[in-house]
Amino acid sequence: AIQLTQSPSSLSASVGDRITITCRASQGIRSALAWYQQKPGKPPKLLMYDTSSLVSGVPSRFSGSGSGTEFTLTISSLQPEDFASYHCQQFKEYLLGFGPGTKVEIK
Amino acid sequence: QITLKESGPTLVVPTQTLTLTCTFSGFALNTNGLGVGWIRQPPGKALEWLALLYWDDDRRYSPSLKERLTITKDSSKNQVVLTMTNMDPVDTATYFCAHSRRLCNTGCYSFDYWGQGILVTVSS
Numbered sequence: 001a002i003q004l005t006q007s008p009s010s011l012s013a014s015v016g017d018r019i020t021i022t023c024r025a026s027q028g029i030r031s032a033l034a035w036y037q038q039k040p041g042k043p044p045k046l047l048m049y050d051t052s053s054l055v056s057g058v059p060s061r062f063s064g065s066g067s068g069t070e071f072t073l074t075i076s077s078l079q080p081e082d083f084a085s086y087h088c089q090q091f092k093e094y095l096l097g098f099g100p101g102t103k104v105e106i107k
Numbered sequence: 108q109i110t111l112k113e114s115g116p117t118l119v120v121p122t123q124t125l126t127l128t129c130t131f132s133g134f135a136l137n138t139n140g141l142g143v144g145w146i147r148q149p150p151g152k153a154l155e156w157l158a159l160l161y162w163d164d165d166r167r168y169s170p171s172l173k174e175r176l177t178i179t180k181d182s183s184k185n186q187v188v189l190t191m192t193n194m195d196p197v198d199t200a201t202y203f204c205a206h207s208r209r210l211c212n213t214g215c216y217s218f219d220y221w222g223q224g225i226l227v228t229v230s231s
Contacts, residue, residue: 001170032215036154043203043221044154050211055219087154091215094167096144098154 004099012107023088109133111222129204142207147200
């Protein structure tokens with residue numbers, strides 16, 4: 001099974017900061033990576049799919065890049081509503097899996 | 108408008124079988140490129156994908172839990188059911204069902220609508 005790792009596991013940042021979260025896959029998954037945002041007590045919300053395709057309604061300060069085994073989620077200017085946990089998700093051969101998550105906290 | 112809602116027991120005794128039902132609306136599961144999946148999240152921990160029922164009745168399971176899981180559907184009721192055998196306290200988690208869609212040009216699936224989740228506690 002494909003394993004996903006995320007780094008960092010948590011980070012502290014200020015409003016307006018640019019942050020990057022990395023997701024690494026144990027095998028190549030082409031571009032089949034999605035990102036979710038999750039706030040406490042809520043289900044995850046899909047932000048991005050196919051590495052860099054933004055879901056409708058998601059602000060353009062979110063962007064994604066990568067291919068193969070290394071992927072990144074970047075928030076260009078952190079807003080108060082962005083403090084949450086972020087999870088990557090891979091898809092290969094009709095099986096899925098999630099990364100361990102990254103918690104973004106207010107500095 | 109797509110909605111999903113999980114139902115089932117919130118307390119399960121160790122070794123019992125858990126049966127969870129996802130009741131959905133706003134789509135037909137036999138539509139090309141769709142699916143319904145189950146994902147769980149232990150308190151304070153990561154999301155874990157469990158199973159996915161695809162539009163063409165293909166069923167896929169997490170390799171690490173495959174022997175314990177079964178996903179089925181009742182099309183007449185717009186429901187997808189997950190059973191998990193031999194429950195253990197480590198299976199205590201919030202269980203989510205979610206609508207899945209083939210979103211990538213390469214055919215990948217992600218979860219774009221989620222239920223609110225149901226917290227299942229395994230304890231004697």
